[in-house]
Amino acid sequence: RKEVEQDPGPFNVPEGATVAFNCTYSNSASQSFFWYRQDCRKEPKLLMSVYSSGNEDGRFTAQLNRASQYISLLIRDSKLSDSATYLCVVNKNQGGKLIFGQGTELSVKP
Amino acid sequence: NAGVTQTPKFQVLKTGQSMTLQCAQDMNHNSMYWYRQDPGMGLRLIYYSASEGTTDKGEVPNGYNVSRLNKREFSLRLESAAPSQTSVYFCASSPTSGGPMAGELFFGEGSRLTVL
Numbered sequence: 422r423k424e425v426e427q428d429p430g431p432f433n434v435p436e437g438a439t440v441a442f443n444c445t446y447s448n449s450a451s452q453s454f455f456w457y458r459q460d461c462r463k464e465p466k467l468l469m470s471v472y473s474s475g476n477e478d479g480r481f482t483a484q485l486n487r488a489s490q491y492i493s494l495l496i497r498d499s500k501l502s503d504s505a506t507y508l509c510v511v512n513k514n515q516g517g518k519l520i521f522g523q524g525t526e527l528s529v530k531p
Numbered sequence: 532n533a534g535v536t537q538t539p540k541f542q543v544l545k546t547g548q549s550m551t552l553q554c555a556q557d558m559n560h561n562s563m564y565w566y567r568q569d570p571g572m573g574l575r576l577i578y579y580s581a582s583e584g585t586t587d588k589g590e591v592p593n594g595y596n597v598s599r600l601n602k603r604e605f606s607l608r609l610e611s612a613a614p615s616q617t618s619v620y621f622c623a624s625s626p627t628s629g630g631p632m633a634g635e636l637f638f639g640e641g642s643r644l645t646v647l
Contacts, residue, residue: 429571455634464621464638465574508573512634518589519564519634523573 422447425511427522435530438499442525444509445491454492455510456483459524465508469494499529533557537622537639544612544646552607552642554622562625563605564636565589565597567618574621580605582628612646619643 427444434440446454453472457465469476471492475484482495496503509522535556544550556563561582566574566589576589580599594616596608605624609616620642627633 425573427573453634457636464640465636466638467635470634510634510636518576518579518587519636520576520590521566521574523571 423522424448424513424520425509425522427507427509427525429523429525431526431528433528433530434499436499436501438529439495439497440499440527441493441495442507442509442527443491443493444511444522445489446509446511446520447490448511448513449487449490450514451511452514453512454483454485455512455519456481456492456494457508457510457521459506459508461505465521468507496527499527501529501531503527504529535622535624535637535639537620537642539642540640541643542645544609544644546613546646548612549608549610550612550644551609552620552622552644553604554606554639555604556624556637557603558624558626558637559602560624560626560637561602561628562633563599564623564625565595565605565607566621566623567591567616568621568641569618577607577620609644612644614646617644617646 456468458468459465471483506524564579565577578597622639623636
């Protein structure tokens with residue numbers, strides 16, 4: 422079993438739609454979680470941090486469920502510019518090791 | 532605003548050749564990382580350095596060596612390149628020294644390596 426797993430997609434949604442991605446992790450000792458965004462052939466960039474039960478930033482909401490060991494990312498009112506790959510990242514609590522999921526591809530269509 | 536700078540951006544090697552990927556950050560960050568990214572595999576941690584003078588193995592360290600030359604620089608060396616090492620390599624840095632809450636990474640633009 423991979424340490425961090427995501428549905429690779431692609432998720433194809435129309436503009437204005439609400440879309441949600443899930444990410445599961447296997448290490449119950451993990452304490453911090455992150456969502457990164459990666460545009461095609463570019464470097465990943467931090468989108469949101471999730472330290473407790475959740476975090477909200479505008480149209481983006483991240484939630485954490487420790488009991489079930491998953492985090493989610495909800496995007497409301499999708500924009501064309503949201504098209505990207507979204508990477509789930511988990512801190513393994515082993516001296517700073519950060520493990521990435523394989524990413525979920527989102528394509529927002531007009 | 533240089534941030535994290537990687538060189539070279541593109542490289543083609545023959546099997547068995549060696550090379551070093553250079554990475555430098557100008558943000559005074561403590562931690563530095565090397566990842567590789569392959570289609571369908573996501574980013575996989577090769578090595579990381581929580582602070583100057585320390586290095587630790589990640590998920591896929593075989594075939595690689597690293598040097599944390601100083602606080603700014605963290606290099607990745609392929610001693611004898613193999614086709615399986617064809618990938619996009621990303622260097623990253625973080626302001627924290629590891630620990631359970633660390634997770635904000637700043638990435639370089641990537642180095643695209645092809646091994647024939």
